[in-house]
């Protein structure tokens with residue numbers, strides 16, 4: 001690097017640092033450190049993959065929804081998740097990532113998606129529990145991302161969060177209906193909540209002292225809160241909702257701590273989390289196989305769209 005180039009680099013870094021310090025936005029054409037770009041692509045791609053893989057657990061119940069109304073709501077929700085994936089892949093593209101390459105990394109196991117989607121949906125109550133707890137955790141995590149320092153990601157999160165709020169309410173409403181039904185339905189709800197509570201807490205990622213990316217991501221304004229802060233917020237928010245619903249969480253250590261002004265809660269099983277993230281959860285193999293098959297089955301659509309675009313370009317020359 002020549003002296004002039006070095007001076008230029010220092011100025012670009014200073015301008016980037018000042019933008020972050022002012023809580024202003026970094027936009028795609030702005031200069032950014034390579035680490036910032038890489039971290040964003042990693043997080044946004046994982047987020048996009050989660051939305052797309054996240055269509056499968058609830059999609060499993062589309063053909064067995066108990067009424068036309070429930071089916072219409074569920075179809076709208078699953079389609080919303082596809083839309084979220086698409087905004088997020090577009091946000092990653094503004095950073096220079098290639099969508100086809102990201103999909104390839106997902107189906108070859110080189111990029112992650114959220115651990116939560118590797119658990120099976122065994123009963124219809126799981127549709128309600130996913131809406132209430134999984135979308136609830138997603139909102140808790142994503143509302144602060146509306147203030148993320150990278151413009152396209154932050155703006156995508158605004159619409160995503162609005163839709164996730166509808167998802168959470170539909171889940172809670174579904175469970176409320178079931179809790180007003182028979183003893184068997186109430187038991188089904190409780191059993192579902194028992195299975196999803198701990199995996200929902202794991203969605204926030206490892207504890208802060210074992211989260212290698214948090215410190216730098218927070219310094220860059222990509223993340224606004226630590227994993228443990230958001231997990232605590234989610235627990236505090238969920239306990240009164242569980243009481244109103246008439247269900248309990250499977251945690252004997254869950255208790256109000258007046259001194260802290262928060263609920264104390266037990267430690268999730270982090271060895272289970274590690275196994276699921278490594279690919280050894282109940283549904284990892286199936287989730288990727290379904291995604292891979294959908295991608296391969298869709299090859300003719302991509303080929304046709306590419307051929308059409310090439311012909312259009314030729315016609316307009």
Ligand SMILES: CC(C)(COP(=O)(O)OP(=O)(O)OC[C@H]1O[C@@H](n2cnc3c(N)ncnc32)[C@H](O)[C@@H]1OP(=O)(O)O)[C@@H](O)C(=O)NCCC(=O)NCCSC(=O)Cc1ccccc1
Nearest residue numbers: 047050051054113114115138202203204205211212213214
């Ligand atoms: C908080 C965190 C998830 C992780 O913090 P970071 O600072 O990034 O990482 P950290 O250093 O703490 O962790 C070390 C390593 O562990 C990985 N890892 C951590 N946690 C998990 C996990 N749970 N699962 C799998 N892997 C996890 C992490 O990537 C890192 O690995 P790497 O170094 O890459 O090899 C952050 O990326 C984030 O906020 N993402 C945006 C939100 C988002 O992605 N939401 C998606 C779900 S919501 C949804 O889809 C909506 C919906 C609802 C219903 C139906 C359908 C759809």
